[in-house]
Amino acid sequence: MAILGSAGPRGSMVAGSPHRALRRVSTGLPPRSASALSSPATPGMGMAALSRTFTETRFHASASAFSEVDSHGVCGLKNMGNSCYQNSILQCLNGTVPLMRYFASGAFKAHLNPKNPLGTGGQLSVAFFNLVQDMSRSSGTFVAPVQFRDVLANCAPQFASYDQQDSQEFLAYMLDTLHEDLKRPPPPGIPLPPSDNDDLESLDAATGAHIAWDRYLVKNSSFLVELFQGQVRSQLRCLTCGKTSVTYAPFMTMPLPLPSGSPRDVFSLEQCLHEYLRTEILEGDDAWRCPQCQAFVAAEKSTQVTRWPEVLLLTLKRFSYVGPFRNKVGNLVQFPVRSLNLNAYVGLPSQADTYVYDLYGVSNHFGGMDGGHYTAIVNHGNAWHYFDDSRVSKCDDERDIVTPAAYNLFYVRRQGLTGASAASNGASKL
Numbered sequence: 001m002a003i004l005g006s007a008g009p010r011g012s013m014v015a016g017s018p019h020r021a022l023r024r025v026s027t028g029l030p031p032r033s034a035s036a037l038s039s040p041a042t043p044g045m046g047m048a049a050l051s052r053t054f055t056e057t058r059f060h061a062s063a064s065a066f067s068e069v070d071s072h073g074v075c076g077l078k079n080m081g082n083s084c085y086q087n088s089i090l091q092c093l094n095g096t097v098p099l100m101r102y103f104a105s106g107a108f109k110a111h112l113n114p115k116n117p118l119g120t121g122g123q124l125s126v127a128f129f130n131l132v133q134d135m136s137r138s139s140g141t142f143v144a145p146v147q148f149r150d151v152l153a154n155c156a157p158q159f160a161s162y163d164q165q166d167s168q169e170f171l172a173y174m175l176d177t178l179h180e181d182l183k184r185p186p187p188p189g190i191p192l193p194p195s196d197n198d199d200l201e202s203l204d205a206a207t208g209a210h211i212a213w214d215r216y217l218v219k220n221s222s223f224l225v226e227l228f229q230g231q232v233r234s235q236l237r238c239l240t241c242g243k244t245s246v247t248y249a250p251f252m253t254m255p256l257p258l259p260s261g262s263p264r265d266v267f268s269l270e271q272c273l274h275e276y277l278r279t280e281i282l283e284g285d286d287a288w289r290c291p292q293c294q295a296f297v298a299a300e301k302s303t304q305v306t307r308w309p310e311v312l313l314l315t316l317k318r319f320s321y322v323g324p325f326r327n328k329v330g331n332l333v334q335f336p337v338r339s340l341n342l343n344a345y346v347g348l349p350s351q352a353d354t355y356v357y358d359l360y361g362v363s364n365h366f367g368g369m370d371g372g373h374y375t376a377i378v379n380h381g382n383a384w385h386y387f388d389d390s391r392v393s394k395c396d397d398e399r400d401i402v403t404p405a406a407y408n409l410f411y412v413r414r415q416g417l418t419g420a421s422a423a424s425n426g427a428s429k430l
């Protein structure tokens with residue numbers, strides 16, 4: 001699965017203008033999920049059943065499972081032949097505490113959905129479970145992910161070769177495939193949602209986003225969605241007649257463009273976020289076909305995040321195509337290790353909570369387009385560790401975390417904050 005609008009080293013990526021890619025899917029969402037989104041349900045229907053499912057499965061880890069997870073997994077991964085891009089991502093997933101709780105407690109087994117043709121019959125989920133179990137038992141040393149690699153090669157031939165691949169593509173594959181493996185079937189007796197969200201056009205963003213999300217969940221309910229998935233609302237507006245078209249798209253990773261500048265410029269994460277959310281004019285090759293004008297017209301595209309996920313995955317779009325050439329942007333982006341405050345980007349009154357995130361993992365890419373090397377920096381039990389394949393070391397200086405190699409950023413939302421306590425906590429805006 002390619003992530004539209006980004007291009008990585010030696011990955012088979014979508015070429016073309018970023019605008020075109022953005023117009024299709026602005027969120028790095030796999031095409032099949034995008035089509036699932038546009039098959040909605042009657043508003044509000046069946047939500048009692050859905051909510052019940054979520055409450056039952058949301059925090060199933062007992063206290064003992066929690067402590068087991070805390071001490072778990074500081075363990076290297078042997079390089080199986082240019083597999084550092086996989087190791088880098090697996091280390092970050094292994095540091096995703098709520099995900100590890102879900103797997104370590106065995107709760108995932110009840111959700112295995114082997115009949116879903118979009119999944120792997122549960123094979124990848126079980127292989128991932130076995131791997132993180134091995135890592136848990138082998139703390140302080142390293143394991144060779146032999147079985148995981150065999151299963152992966154079987155399920156996803158694109159990752160079977162010994163070629164270097166893009167860690168972002170691998171991350172997207174893992175999240176999407178675990179989601180399909182563990183997806184809950186639509187609750188029985190609930191009519192499936194309509195096939196598009198056209199009827200939401202006239203609703204305000206808060207109402208439309210809520211209905212679109214409920215519809216999405218009817219066919220796409222999983223622990224992975226609860227944890228990682230957010231939602232973006234995009235609106236196109238014809239600059240000739242004013243006709244608008246709104247889409248609501250879920251995302252699991254948010255691709256943040258770096259602003260243009262000289263290679264020496266240092267950007268803030270906020271600048272990248274602004275770049276992602278910047279209102280743009282689509283024209284020329286990117287013109288929009290306005291259904292009212294019945295012609296390709298210049299249109300204004302605006303983007304708004306209508307749901308921030310519990311675990312926020314940001315990809316710095318360091319790889320791009322310029323004509324036939326692939327480029328890597330090596331600028332330093334300053335991102336906060338603690339207290340990434342996104343409250344300024346919560347535009348909906350329904351999201352009255354606070355959105356403050358802490359970093360827990362970074363997947364790094366070193367080098368250029370040909371080859372290069374991936375490593376990870378992951379927080380385990382309040383200590384940062386540096387994972388370079390089988391080598392693991394303590395990372396004592398937080399300045400070693402924020403480097404120009406940072407590529408995929410893993411943030412988890414801070415729990416139990418109210419607006420007042422977030423303020424007194426000194427949470428700073430980005």
Ligand SMILES: [Zn+2]
Binds near residue numbers: 238293
């Ligand atoms: Zn028009």
